[in-house]
Amino acid sequence: xxxxxxxxxxxxxxxxxxxxxxxxxxxxxxxxxxxxxxxxxxxxxxxxxxxxxxxxxxxxxxxxxxxxxxxxxxxxxxxxxxxxxxxxxxxxxxxxxxxxxxxxxxxxxxxxxxxxxxxxxxxxxxxxxxxxxxxxxxxxxxxxxxxxxxxxxxxxxxxxxxxxxxxxxxxxxxxxxxxxxxxxxxxxxxxxxxxxxxxxxxxxxxxxxxxxxxxxxxxxxxxxxxxxxxxxxxxxxxxxxxxxxxxxxxxxxxxxxxxxx
Ligand SMILES: *[C@@H]1O[C@H](CO)[C@@H](O)[C@H](O)[C@H]1NC(C)=O
Ligand SMILES: *[C@@H]1O[C@H](CO)[C@@H](O)[C@H](O)[C@H]1NC(C)=O
Numbered sequence: 001x002x003x004x005x006x007x008x009x010x011x012x013x014x015x016x017x018x019x020x021x022x023x024x025x026x027x028x029x030x031x032x033x034x035x036x037x038x039x040x041x042x043x044x045x046x047x048x049x050x051x052x053x054x055x056x057x058x059x060x061x062x063x064x065x066x067x068x069x070x071x072x073x074x075x076x077x078x079x080x081x082x083x084x085x086x087x088x089x090x091x092x093x094x095x096x097x098x099x100x101x102x103x104x105x106x107x108x109x110x111x112x113x114x115x116x117x118x119x120x121x122x123x124x125x126x127x128x129x130x131x132x133x134x135x136x137x138x139x140x141x142x143x144x145x146x147x148x149x150x151x152x153x154x155x156x157x158x159x160x161x162x163x164x165x166x167x168x169x170x171x172x173x174x175x176x177x178x179x180x181x182x183x184x185x186x187x188x189x190x191x192x193x194x195x196x197x198x199x200x201x202x203x204x205x206x207x208x209x210x211x212x213x214x215x216x217x218x219x220x221x222x223x224x225x226x227x228x229x230x231x232x233x234x235x236x237x238x239x240x241x242x243x244x245x246x247x248x249x250x251x252x253x254x255x256x257x258x259x260x261x
Contacts, residue, residue, distance in 0.1 A: 021047040028053065028128040034075075034111055034121030038065060041073075041121040045084040052106055053128035058181060059107040059198065060135035061126045062099045067119035068092050068111075075122060078108040094119070098188050101135035103181050134174035134182045142191040150174055152182045160191035167192050196222035213240070 021035060032049050033043040056069040061077070068075060070093040078086040079102050091097050096111050098190065100107070106174025109125070129135055133151045142164045147156040154174045160166045177183050196210045207224050210251075228234050243250065 021045070022050075023048070024050045024052060025126075026052055028057075028141065029126060031123065031125050032061075032109065033123045036160050037121040039120070040118045041111065041113055043113055043115050043118060045073075045111055047109075047111040049109040050081070050106065051108070051126055054197055055105055056103050056131050057128040058131055058133075058135070059102040059105070059111075059125050059126055060099060061107060062136065062138075063097050063122060063124045065120065065123040066091070066096050068093050069113070069117045070094065070120050073111070073113040073118065076110045076112070078109070078110070079103055082108040082110055087193045091122075093185050098138040099136055101129070103179065130223075131181050132176075134184050137172055137184050137188050140189065140191050141194075152176050156184075158189050162196060164191035165194040166190075175246075196220060197224055199225045199227060201227050 025032070032051075034260065035045060035047065038043065044124050051061075053059050054139075068091070073092060074084075075091040077088045077091065077100055079088040080086040088100065089097070105128075109124075111122075134154075136150055137156060139145055140158055140160065143158055143160040143166065145156060145158060147154060148155070152174050156172045156174075158166060158170055158172075166189050169186040170189065172184045172186050172188070175185050200207070205226070210220060210222065211217070226234050226236075234254075
């Protein structure tokens with residue numbers, strides 16, 4: 001009996017952890033969360049969410065949180081029903097994915113986790129959009145978005161915060177497609193740290209000009225701020241210094257006793 005009840009308990013636990021979860025969502029907007037979010041999804045999760053919008057609509061999905069065990073737990077997004085030909089993207093890891101807009105009135109999410117280790121999971125909001133809109137292409141990390149309408153003919157401009165360089169196109173245009181929907185002409189750009197300037201904290205560190213020991217760029221304009229605890233002093237020790245005489249300069253200033261700089 002002991003063995004039988006042990007087996008029954010194992011089976012019960014297996015069914016509990018291997019629970020299937022599938023949902024069909026018909027409301028025009030809403031929120032999708034992986035089971036247990038943000039405290040972690042179960043191992044052996046196998047969940048699908050099918051979002052069905054009204055005809056001539058498309059669905060915009062915007063992620064608000066995303067953490068899946070990299071390469072082992074996967075969220076697949078299908079542009080339509082979940083058949084291999086409709087696979088739009090496979091998402092895993094810890095970076096917040098860009099928004100996704102379906103071509104038609106259906107979008108499917110499929111979460112599959114393996115036997116061990118889980119992350120917080122994911123949370124996304126979705127919204128049905130008319131077919132003549134491209135949807136929000138997304139915000140940039142360390143950058144700004146200019147423009148807040150996303151219909152055919154609209155343009156969105158992107159710029160990066162200081163210390164970052166934009167990679168990709170600064171302007172995206174929402175264009176009509178031959179399939180009768182709308183799409184952005186270029187993918188979302190991103191902001192790359194230009195290695196020039198920044199804020200440094202901590203007990204010690206190294207400051208280098210961009211490309212060091214190769215030459216820095218013309219027209220470089222870099223500001224580094226070193227922060228210490230109140231009462232501390234900061235020592236700056238140069239181990240190498242070569243700037244073009246009279247034309248390029250490094251200015252050092254501090255918050256206190258400016259007369260000594
Ligand atoms: C869905 O849309 C309705 C009407 O526009 C709005 O009142 C509601 O807050 C939205 N819900 C969500 C979850 O976005
Ligand atoms: C996930 O669930 C579906 C539907 O219940 C099933 O057909 C499929 O085999 C499951 N996949 C895995 C890997 O468990």
